[in-house]
Amino acid sequence: MTASRPGALRRLAELRPLDVAQVVVVAAQLARAEALLRLRPVDRVAAAYGMLFDEEGPAQTGPVALSDAERRWLHNATRMMLRWPLDRSCLRRSLTLGWILRRRRPELVIGTRLDDGVLAAHAWVRLGTIDLDPSATEHVRFD
Secondary structure: OOOOOOOHHHHHHOOOHHHHHHHHHHHHHHHHHHHHHHHOOHHHHHHHOOOEEOOOOOOEEOOOOOOHHHHHHHHHHHHHHOOOOOOOOHHHHHHHHHHHOHHHOOEEEEEEEEEOOEEEEEEEEEEOOEEOOHHHHHOEEOO
């Protein structure tokens, strides 16, 4: 007999209080992004999240040195985003991750690529010259 997966409330109860608090804050930031994106242009939403928006400049992908606190925040954000019931788009994820890393002046970048003749858009976070999404190199910066 296999063990059943614990329910959402049980998993939440098993978290440390700091993790629960961070998951709740991430949920609030995702809901805020959802509302703001319906009311404002994306550059103003990025600014509200403490992010630069799609600045020109060279970029590369690779590891970024993160503090333990930042790693914990990002882990808890990923935990919440996997279960988010509303739009889980890369734009909402990027805004939330940018908000977490806002003290580092992250940049929200939007790019496009052709997937079998269909134009696809993608958003990601850049710290300095480092794109945090390894698939960012597959996209061309959207002008």
